[in-house]
Amino acid sequence: xxxxxxxxxxxxxxxxxxxxxxxxxxxxxxxxxxxxxxxxxxxxxxxxxxxxxxxxxxxxxxxxxxxxxxxxxxxxxxxxxxxxxxxxxxxxxxxxxxxxxxxxxxxxxxxxxxxxxxxxxxxxxxxxxxxxxxxxxxxxxxxxxxxxxxxxxxxxxxxx
Amino acid sequence: xxxxxxxxxxxxxxxxxxxxxxxxxxxxxxxxxxxxxxxxxxxxxxxxxxxxxxxxxxxxxxxxxxxxxxxxxxxxxxxxxxxxxxxxxxxxxxxxxxxxxxxxxxxxxxxxxxxxxxxxxxxxxxxxxxxxxxxxxxxxxxxxxxxxxxxxxxxxxxxxxxxxxxxxxxxxxxxxxxxxxxxxxxxxxxxxxxxxxxxxx
Numbered sequence: 001x002x003x004x005x006x007x008x009x010x011x012x013x014x015x016x017x018x019x020x021x022x023x024x025x026x027x028x029x030x031x032x033x034x035x036x037x038x039x040x041x042x043x044x045x046x047x048x049x050x051x052x053x054x055x056x057x058x059x060x061x062x063x064x065x066x067x068x069x070x071x072x073x074x075x076x077x078x079x080x081x082x083x084x085x086x087x088x089x090x091x092x093x094x095x096x097x098x099x100x101x102x103x104x105x106x107x108x109x110x111x112x113x114x115x116x117x118x119x120x121x122x123x124x125x126x127x128x129x130x131x132x133x134x135x136x137x138x139x140x141x142x143x144x145x146x147x148x149x150x151x152x153x154x155x156x157x158x159x160x
Numbered sequence: 161x162x163x164x165x166x167x168x169x170x171x172x173x174x175x176x177x178x179x180x181x182x183x184x185x186x187x188x189x190x191x192x193x194x195x196x197x198x199x200x201x202x203x204x205x206x207x208x209x210x211x212x213x214x215x216x217x218x219x220x221x222x223x224x225x226x227x228x229x230x231x232x233x234x235x236x237x238x239x240x241x242x243x244x245x246x247x248x249x250x251x252x253x254x255x256x257x258x259x260x261x262x263x264x265x266x267x268x269x270x271x272x273x274x275x276x277x278x279x280x281x282x283x284x285x286x287x288x289x290x291x292x293x294x295x296x297x298x299x300x301x302x303x304x305x306x307x308x309x310x311x312x313x314x315x316x317x318x319x320x321x322x323x324x325x326x327x328x329x330x331x332x333x334x335x336x337x338x339x340x341x342x343x344x345x346x347x348x349x350x351x352x353x354x355x356x357x358x359x360x361x
Contacts (some may be wrong), residue, residue: 013167026183049289051296053303053319054196057327063195116218119195122288131291135355139205148292149197155296156290159228159239 044069044086050122050153057147062116064104064143066097068130069123083126085134094130097137105143121149124158198295203354218270220249220278224294226285239293243294246301250276250349260309273305277352298353305349310341318345 046069057063067086071079075091084091087100105113119139122131138146222242224232230237232245252269253261261273270276278298282291303319310318324330325338 011167014169016169030183048197049292051198051292051301053198053296055199055323055326057195057197058326117199119197124287124292125291126288127284128282128286128288128291131288132282132284135202139202142205144202144204145199146202147195147197147199148295149195150292150296154195155293156240158293 037081041089042067042072042086043075043089043091044071045123045125046121047123047125047153048149049155049158051148051150051155052153054150054152055147055148057117057119057149061108062112063147064101064116064118065121066100066118066134067121068126068134070125083123085130094133094137097134098141101138101141101143105141106151115145116143117145117147118143119147119149166326198292198299200353202294213260214275214277215271217254217268218275218277220246220270220276221296222278222280222294224280224282224286224290226283228290230294232326239290239297242294242297243301243304246278246298247305249278250301252276260312262308273349274347277354279354281355299351302349302351306345308343311346313345314341318342 044067046067060095068083069086070076070081070083071091081090085094085097086092087096092100101118105116108116120131135146138144163258183228203275219235225231227358228239230239230242232242237245242315248263249270250273251261251263254261254269255271256265258272263269280294282294304319304326310316310321314321321338325335325342330338
């Protein structure tokens, strides 16, 4: 009869790992959908000003970004401390902005090409002269819809 | 005696439920950050063909110098008072054709909100942050007036209506309905903000 009394007290059952792959896949899919790919690393200081009357920039696929600001400390030796324009991953001159917009526009699907917004992410210590030059460039390539990207907050804090 | 057959297995049937619970928890709690800012339209390159004559009294000039000081209608003005000054100008209704304006109806200020133009000029050395503050106040002046009219006509704020209209998650039936209302309010106070070329001196 001892043959059938196999179960003893304190016998540890094995945990089934059969569903572990499912969990891992689930996590993977979750991160895949949530993560937004950062397409360029910032090479300029980019502390945005505050504004209160803001509108959200919906639909990221319709936005072209232009960064402006002082080069960060590691680039200051080469590029100086004057505010520069960053397009994608490199510094650019004002004259290259127009070409960049046209290039980016050509990459987008046909139906979106007329509804693109240019988001200007400008450091709050930049001067308007550079911004005016950029705006002039944008007008030349007919990219008229722009968005001055800001943080949400009291606009008067900018002045301090 | 050596163990035969190994230990019994734990029921793993509920693992999927736990996993789904986690998934739903993360889906609900994560918000994907969106950028926000001031939307503006640049003037097209080619000037309009017919030369429209605009009366001087319908133009509200704002000049920003390189030190961030404001010259509004030829007078120095503190930035904090800009919003009110712009609202008074837009809401003036000088020729009496505007039946919703609550302004002073001053003959020497703007005729009608649809004719009133705000002209913004800045120096090349103006700081960007000052410029954004001025832009913010001018857009704020328009928004305040539009909110007032939306409150009167539809009993809710214009900025809320516009945000709901622009939100892609709003069902299209609601959007259609909002579209006309938003347009109606926008026509009451059309945003006419002109930015001339920057002065170099």
